[in-house]
Amino acid sequence: MPGPAETDPPPHVAFVDGLPVRLSRPYDLSFLGRWGRVFRVFDDQDSGNLCAGVERGADRVFVKFAGAPTVRSAVDPEHAVTALRSAQQVYEELRGPNVIVLREAVECGGGFALVFDWVDADPLGRQYGEATRVRALPVAVRSAAVQSILDVHVRAAARGWVAVDLYDGSVLVDPSTGAATLCDLDFYRRGPSVNDRGRMWGSARFMSPEEYERGARIDEVTTVFALGALTHSFLGDDAEKDRGSWAGTPAQFAVAARALEPDRSRRWPSVAALADGWREASARV
Structure with missing residues (x-):
């Protein structure tokens, strides 16, 4: 999917643990600190989800969050939250070999997050x-x-x-x-x-x-x-x-x-x- 047109206003850039996060408007991302330090950011999805790799010591997780105003979202934040809540059941029922491990589902930061084991792959x-x-x-x-x-x-x-x-x-x-x-x-x-x-x-x-x-x-x-x-x-x-x-x-x-x-x-x-x-x-x- 193409990025914003040249006539679109430039995205807002927030910083989390020194890493830039592009958003369509300001949004408080401090809630990510509950899992540790952010070491990777994935802010280019059209799903409306903002994703991040977060670590505390040797423990790493992948956080998928819906609710933030992402720059390329094809849906509004409310729809993204509804979709991510529905997705929780998929990961719970398919838990097993060769499927990413869902650790927890959390209401946080004015939205909803699924937290997975980080996979080095x-x-x-x-x-x-x-x-x-x-x-x-x-x-x-x-x-x-x-x-x-x-x-x-x-x-x-x-x-x-x-x-x-x-x-x-x-x-x-x-x-x-x-x-x-x-x-x-x-x-x-x-x-x-x-x-x-x-x-x-x-x-x-x-x-x-x-x-x-x-x-x-x-x-x-x-x-x-x-x-x-x-x-x-x-x-x-x-x-x-x-x-x-x-x-x-x-x-x-x-x-x-x-x-x-x-x-x-x-x-x-x-x-x-x-x-x-x-x-x-x-x-x-």
């Missing part, structure tokens, strides 16, 4: 330079990371969750081990449901046709599509999704291609079926 998202280190990992390691993400979504589907706004920026990868951690799952919703927006939240590279069609069914077959695209983030090109960019095996490519069928009836019928298909294809190396 590289973001998979192509917008981050660290993603090149992830793509340099051995193919077998990246294939295993894909399997772990699929298995998380088997658990999610069994509990009635559909992946909405799942994209490469939702994944952190430890470049030394290849272990993947899912984060930023705020827009996951109970399914099956109906597309009530027209174009739903998300990156176009990962969105199924039904996520553009108001009134369309949104369910775990929709999740299957996003996961198919995400395999290309690890092993290929998630924009083109072509065979020429694919680093995995032909069998793995076929599994991903079926997940990405525009016709829902031709996709894997469930996330579990996709996960089993990937496991079988990966065993044929």
Whole structure:
């Protein structure tokens, strides 16, 4: 999303522990001190959330706060607070391997915060330079990371969750081990449901046709599509999704291609079926 137009007033810049935070107007951020010293700031999200890495001694947390007037928000602070409160249940129900750990949910600073364990890992998202280190990992390691993400979504589907706004920026990868951690799952919703927006939240590279069609069914077959695209983030090109960019095996490519069928009836019928298909294809190396 582009930044503010040249005619827009310059953002207000606050400082927290010496770090600049861009806001659309002044706002008291001193509440972040309850967790320690701020060492990283993430103020460029369109979700309306302001995020920060905060440390006290060797203990580090990631704070996601809604309520501040962020510079690129697509919603007002009140809507951001409502959305973040709703997201709390997603992290609580999906707690387990390969999902970022939610420590607490707190009413604070005139808004609402979710506080997570800090993860020392590289973001998979192509917008981050660290993603090149992830793509340099051995193919077998990246294939295993894909399997772990699929298995998380088997658990999610069994509990009635559909992946909405799942994209490469939702994944952190430890470049030394290849272990993947899912984060930023705020827009996951109970399914099956109906597309009530027209174009739903998300990156176009990962969105199924039904996520553009108001009134369309949104369910775990929709999740299957996003996961198919995400395999290309690890092993290929998630924009083109072509065979020429694919680093995995032909069998793995076929599994991903079926997940990405525009016709829902031709996709894997469930996330579990996709996960089993990937496991079988990966065993044929």
